[in-house]
Amino acid sequence: xxxxxxxxxLLVCVSCSGEPSETLPDPPQKDPPARTPTPSEAARYGxxxxxxxxxxxxxxxxxxxxxxxxxxxxxxxxPTTLDTITDELLSDPRLEDRFVHLLNERWLTRVxxxxxxxxDYGLSAEQTxxxxxxxxxxxxxxxxxxxxxxxxxxxxxxxxxxxANEITAEIFPIQYPEGGEGWQVSYYTDGRPAGGVLMTNGLxxxxxxxxxxxxxxxxxxxxxxxxxxxxxxxxxxxxxxxxLDRESLNAAIRExxxxxxxxxxxxxxxxxxxxxxxxxxxxPTELSRYHTERExxxxxxxxxxPAWFGTPLQGAVDLGPTLAADxxxxxxxxxxFAELLxxxxxxxxxxxxxxxxxxxxVAADQRPKTLLRLLLAGPEYRVGSLTADAPDEVxxxxxxxxxxxADQLATAIEDLTGFTWTLEGWDQLDNDELxxxxxxxxxxxxxxxxxxxxxxxxxxxxxxxxxxxxGAAVAAADLHPEAxxxxxxxxxxxETRPGDAVFxxxxxxxxxxxxxxxxxxxxxxxxxxxxxxxAAEDGSERMAELAWASVLSVMIRDPRFEVL
Amino acid sequence: xxxKRRCYRNLRPSPAQEVxxxxxxxxxxxxxxxxxxPADGATEQDTAGEHLAIDPPHxxxxxxxxxxxxxxxxxxxxxxxxxxxxxxxxxDVMRHRELGDPGCPVYENADSTxxxxxxxxxxxxxxxxxxxxxxxxxxxxxxINPDGYPIDAVGASASFQVTDPNGAxxxxxGGYNLDRLLIxxxxxxxxGTFGGTYAYPGVEGWLHDGVEVSLxxxxxxxxxxxxxxxxxxxxxxxxxxxxxQISFRELIVERGETMLLGGQIDxxxxxxxWFHLALEGSERPCGTFWAEGLDEREVCLGDHVVDxxxxxxxxxxxx
Numbered sequence: 001x002x003x004x005x006x007x008x009x010l011l012v013c014v015s016c017s018g019e020p021s022e023t024l025p026d027p028p029q030k031d032p033p034a035r036t037p038t039p040s041e042a043a044r045y046g047x048x049x050x051x052x053x054x055x056x057x058x059x060x061x062x063x064x065x066x067x068x069x070x071x072x073x074x075x076x077x078x079p080t081t082l083d084t085i086t087d088e089l090l091s092d093p094r095l096e097d098r099f100v101h102l103l104n105e106r107w108l109t110r111v112x113x114x115x116x117x118x119x120d121y122g123l124s125a126e127q128t129x130x131x132x133x134x135x136x137x138x139x140x141x142x143x144x145x146x147x148x149x150x151x152x153x154x155x156x157x158x159x160x161x162x163x164a165n166e167i168t169a170e171i172f173p174i175q176y177p178e179g180g181e182g183w184q185v186s187y188y189t190d191g192r193p194a195g196g197v198l199m200t201n202g203l204x205x206x207x208x209x210x211x212x213x214x215x216x217x218x219x220x221x222x223x224x225x226x227x228x229x230x231x232x233x234x235x236x237x238x239x240x241x242x243x244l245d246r247e248s249l250n251a252a253i254r255e256x257x258x259x260x261x262x263x264x265x266x267x268x269x270x271x272x273x274x275x276x277x278x279x280x281x282x283x284p285t286e287l288s289r290y291h292t293e294r295e296x297x298x299x300x301x302x303x304x305x306p307a308w309f310g311t312p313l314q315g316a317v318d319l320g321p322t323l324a325a326d327x328x329x330x331x332x333x334x335x336x337f338a339e340l341l342x343x344x345x346x347x348x349x350x351x352x353x354x355x356x357x358x359x360x361x362v363a364a365d366q367r368p369k370t371l372l373r374l375l376l377a378g379p380e381y382r383v384g385s386l387t388a389d390a391p392d393e394v395x396x397x398x399x400x401x402x403x404x405x406a407d408q409l410a411t412a413i414e415d416l417t418g419f420t421w422t423l424e425g426w427d428q429l430d431n432d433e434l435x436x437x438x439x440x441x442x443x444x445x446x447x448x449x450x451x452x453x454x455x456x457x458x459x460x461x462x463x464x465x466x467x468x469x470x471g472a473a474v475a476a477a478d479l480h481p482e483a484x485x486x487x488x489x490x491x492x493x494x495e496t497r498p499g500d501a502v503f504x505x506x507x508x509x510x511x512x513x514x515x516x517x518x519x520x521x522x523x524x525x526x527x528x529x530x531x532x533x534x535a536a537e538d539g540s541e542r543m544a545e546l547a548w549a550s551v552l553s554v555m556i557r558d559p560r561f562e563v564l
Numbered sequence: 565x566x567x568k569r570r571c572y573r574n575l576r577p578s579p580a581q582e583v584x585x586x587x588x589x590x591x592x593x594x595x596x597x598x599x600x601x602p603a604d605g606a607t608e609q610d611t612a613g614e615h616l617a618i619d620p621p622h623x624x625x626x627x628x629x630x631x632x633x634x635x636x637x638x639x640x641x642x643x644x645x646x647x648x649x650x651x652x653x654x655x656d657v658m659r660h661r662e663l664g665d666p667g668c669p670v671y672e673n674a675d676s677t678x679x680x681x682x683x684x685x686x687x688x689x690x691x692x693x694x695x696x697x698x699x700x701x702x703x704x705x706x707x708i709n710p711d712g713y714p715i716d717a718v719g720a721s722a723s724f725q726v727t728d729p730n731g732a733x734x735x736x737x738g739g740y741n742l743d744r745l746l747i748x749x750x751x752x753x754x755x756g757t758f759g760g761t762y763a764y765p766g767v768e769g770w771l772h773d774g775v776e777v778s779l780x781x782x783x784x785x786x787x788x789x790x791x792x793x794x795x796x797x798x799x800x801x802x803x804x805x806x807x808x809q810i811s812f813r814e815l816i817v818e819r820g821e822t823m824l825l826g827g828q829i830d831x832x833x834x835x836x837x838w839f840h841l842a843l844e845g846s847e848r849p850c851g852t853f854w855a856e857g858l859d860e861r862e863v864c865l866g867d868h869v870v871d872x873x874x875x876x877x878x879x880x881x882x883x
């Protein structure tokens with residue numbers, strides 16, 4: 001047996017919790033003996049963040065904003081309140097928006113271009129950005145609504161409703177609540193079967209198929225997103241026949257063993273997706289509606305009836321319930337949530353942890369908030385540093401410091417400062433047509449499909465501009481003589497100078513607010529020197545405003561801000 | 565030539581990655597059995613291999629068998645979508661185009677004066693009051709093919725809305741083609757695809773209330789219906805109307821002195837499940853009718869189905 005196979009066998013054996021082999025005695029029917037859990041790498045070698053910084057990480061991950069001063073005070077006074085605050089965050093309505101962005105790192109539907117443009121529906125060019133986001137967010141909004149309402153995760157692929165806003169309600173055959181505003185639970189009226197996100201236009205606009213692909217790419221996407229099984233990762237080799245037409249392609253798929261390895265499962269799955277088959281890839285009437293009369297076209301194009309990995313399907317109507325009943329769906333949900341919150345890929349070493357998480361998730365009737373709580377409480381999530389004896393490979397695997405994503409930067413800074421960066425109606429941190437989403441480390445969903453995990457020059461440059469804009473906006477607003485409310489500069493005025501007690505108190509408050517870390521003397525001296533230098537350089541009556549703008553800009557660009 | 569290919573995109577996984585993937589696939593799926601109680605009534609087997617035995621909950625049919633058969637008739641009461649009819653209508657409305665520079669709509673082939681060709685417009689109105697929005701590429705070829713046989717072919721790729729002076733809008737989205745070739749012995753060889761979403765309340769018939777169509781044709785008919793050997797046409801695909809959605813699976817039309825129908829016609833129940841009718845191919849359009857959870861029964865189709873198929877064949881064999 002090769003070392004790899006031996007490792008595989010060992011891991012499978014280690015990770016099994018209850019399936020006995022023939023050589024082992026029958027397990028007891030009740031109360032199986034508790035296994036001695038093997039500490040995970042994170043538990044063995046990881047040191048958790050302290051309570052304030054952990055709260056900061058959780059708040060950013062769940063809501064995209066920094067914790068409030070009150071939350072920081074509570075958790076500092078009593079670290080055991082962290083669980084209570086976490087529950088509060090899980091009940092915060094901002095969780096929905098944040099989860100849309102988080103899950104998009106996996107589903108990749110918030111793209112900057114679809115086959116159709118606003119004018120195809122008679123919408124104005126100014127509506128391009130909201131049009132794109134409305135389409136791309138539809139499936140994500142369904143999942144996010146399931147999360148915030150803590151419905152069983154299976155609802156994501158079985159719901160008979162979708163999420164719609166004013167734009168999608170106008171352009172798609174959707175029943176939208178009368179008088180509703182923004183994203184609302186809505187219903188398609190074109191006869192499509194229930195199937196949650198599987199029956200949304202948004203998902204299949206992103207994962208479209210072409211005249212010679214016959215929905216296979218969609219089936220592969222479905223498997224990848226909801227089963228965590230990627231057909232494209234299956235290593236095969238075969239003799240290549242001529243594959244220039246549908247007949248020869250279908251023949252090869254049936255007759256070549258290597259082809260059949262994937263296509264025996266892929267094609268029947270694709271055959272269930274022809275309600276979304278379009279005879280023109282750029283026509284609004286074709287792309288807006290689900291085509292019930294086409295549900296059986298897979299038999300014509302692919303020469304196979306719909307089936308789910310060997311189990312016949314009666315049609316698209318069976319797709320969602322069958323997927324939900326597949327154990328891999330739950331396993332994939334756990335893996336997806338874990339990878340999104342751990343900010344790293346799942347490793348072999350994580351299998352026992354994933355198994356435990358899955359058991360808890362399933363025992364809780366697939367309630368996603370339970371899964372989130374389990375993940376947030378785990379050492380893999382909480383790790384902030386490593387013990388001295390941690391092997392190098394563990395340091396590589398465990399993500400002890402995580403970069404804020406582009407959307408986290410946008411929402412955190414808006415929440416902190418009120419500053420938003422827009423151009424011609426586009427959110428500059430949330431697009432790559434005009435903006436800097438990818439430069440900041442985000443995904444565009446097509447060419448960049450994994451978020452940036454390590455610092456990069458482009459991110460530094462984009463963050464610099466963002467910090468400068470936010471710092472200038474805060475300084476101008478907060479130091480305005482007639483300002484009635486202030487965001488960050490709550491202690492000082494234009495007349496305050498370094499050395500004043502109030503000045504120091506302001507720097508301390510900023511450090512605590514921005515980083516959840518007390519200000520140290522060295523950093524204080526650096527910031528005071530910066531303030532003084534900028535003020536001296538300008539010398540005008542606006543020098544305090546400019547100096548504070550520079551200080552804020554530097555503090556926001558500080559790695560302690562962008563790392564969670 | 566032997567070409568080795570790999571069925572993944574760019575990079576071959578490292579051995580360690582392969583181990584990880586394999587382990588994830590087998591380890592995770594295989595090892596979660598004892599902790600789960602399906603909450604949705606579905607049968608779930610969590611052991612390796614056995615996870616494929618999934619039996620999800622099913623919905624009940626909403627139509628009775630009699631209602632389903634009646635729906636098939638109602639769906640075809642206005643006839644089957646006829647691609648030749650559609651293209652003739654398209655040519656009619658495009659003849660109202662306004663020539664000039666840039667013209668309305670704007671044709672890419674500026675020298676053209678007829679209805680066919682390639683046009684694109686974000687909305688223009690002619691002095692006659694026709695409004696054109698969208699784009700289309702259409703052609704109609706009548707001539708002799710390289711083998712010396714007469715050919716009549718129509719085709720289009722469409723995404724348009726044309727509003728006539730009466731306010732009725734002709735909507736076309738999709739594509740179609742029908743190639744008809746007159747070969748030996750007065751036989752007409754034809755094949756085609758008719759797909760898309762079409763509507764035009766300005767005309768009567770199958771297009772008036774709109775139709776979604778995904779039909780495929782292949783066969784040999786007798787030119788203008790005259791010949792000693794029966795013609796045969798195979799029809800696959802679907803037709804969706806407000807009344808119902810039907811799908812043909814290898815529907816074989818034998819066109820002789822009498823018309824014989826074989827193959828299968830399916831009707832979609834509003835629940836999403838399908839009724840099936842396997843025609844026996846005899847002179848009477850009869851066959852076995854069934855659906856999941858429904859007892860099989862022998863039924864015969866009414867006039868609408870037969871008439872609509874006959875009308876379509878008549879149209880296609882006329883050249």
